[in-house]
Amino acid sequence: MRIALGIEYDGQAFAGWQWQKGRPTVQAAVEAALSRVAAEPIRVTCAGRTDAGVHALEQVVHFDTNARRKPYSWLMGTNTALPEEVRVLWVREISEDFHARYSAIARFYRYVILNRPMKSALLRRQVTWHYYPLDERAMQKAAEHLIGEHDFSSFRAQDCQSKSPMRRMHFIHVHREGDRVIVDLCANAFLHHMVRNIVGVLMEIGSGKQHPDWAREVLAARDRRCGGVTAPADGLYLGGVFYPAHFDLPRHPIFDHLPADARRYVPSETE
Template sequence: MNSEAAPDPGRIALGISYSGQGYEGWQSQPSGRTIQDHLEHALSQFADQPIATLCAGRTDAGVHGLMQVVHFDTPVQREPFSWVRGTNRFLPPDIAVEWAQPVPRSFHARASAIARRYAYVLRESPVRPSVDAGRAGWVFRPLQAEPMREAAAMLLGEHDFSSFRASACQSHTPVKTLHRIDIHRRGAYWRFEFEANAFLHHMIRNIMGCLVLVGQGAQPPSWMRQVLQARSRDAAAPTFSPDGLYFLGPVYEPHWGLPQHSAAYDWLP
């Protein structure tokens, strides 16, 4: 028996940005074509040993991340900047480690998050996206801001969001607390920001489908309350495209000392 004790693993948190185009979402799949697969391969290459990660919130195929947060345990000792630069050497150009920070063993990327934030970027134009294809949703009919804001306000607070829940959702409960929905426009682009304690599978994309119908005048703002109260997926609009959906990242208590902003935020409309 080896009398020398194994080193106690340290816990590292990372902030990750990525384009969801060309990937099968966050969670590892047999194909290896996911963000998690590429990140764990790069970390394992850099650390010269297998590393498994746990994320703050899984994203679907085509959904982008501006500051996904993960944590992992490892006995490997590296400076934070080395985890950033070293791991990025082994990542494809559309995935990057933005920052690294040692955290206590009590920190958990998912369980320690008190809220999660998303943005949806939507292009209103007679012409489909080109340069921004895959990075913005698209509508060709004009939208009106005030009806959408009125409809969005009906979703704030704690509700049963079953009407906006995908059939494959694994959440234990459809009851979530939606803290805010902000809607503003910059030129041809609309930006919808969502913050909640947690989200159901496809919840934002299903809400977006409803907001677009209201914004185009196909439904009145009061329809949103009817959809919510129905607690049935059949009551809501079809699921909207993933192209313009961005995971802005989790929100943590200040005492963890983790970054709340990354450079990837600054280019988003």
């Protein structure tokens, strides 16, 4: 039997998603909890690995098991065994042709910047603080240079293991909600540190240190050394993963609240 899960987590307590010897990881916590419910060893495959300190509104995983449990039993039993920083949101029995990583047609990330003079006492590790005023309109103008299919070499980490730097960016939407500037990004896939490097460039532009066309210049350079600072992990969230409709998986409510001009770029089953 193949099972798919949607998982939410606070990444500040973990050394990232992927299992690491002697270090707390989200994968290790999830596998330990599932193994307890299944009464057999469980190994999971995720839609996309997240780095240390990065959060998830909805990570998607799948696993195979001989154990027979009702979806409700998987949900409640696993959550009971998980640390409080991790929660399973939904459980679905799914066909064996589903793969959490390879069946995905797009990934959605959200980056949250607290843009005010003082840091937050309550959201220290859930947002990135930037005290200098940001011009979200300039950031949006800059982001438009990155829409479409491009070589994103200037925005990939030096140790990125992807075979190709080519990615298709469906949309980047920058907007302000009070003292927060939110950057929503959706692409077919992302390179290592790609979101944080894009946001780093956009923050330089929003601060007035660079002009919006600089984003296009950085992209065209195809050289990470031209790309500026990598934004911190604290404000980054894996927002959700898109799959073909025939898998009938839940979609995070965050998608219902995207602006209309962003929702129209949400990939369809045919992509």
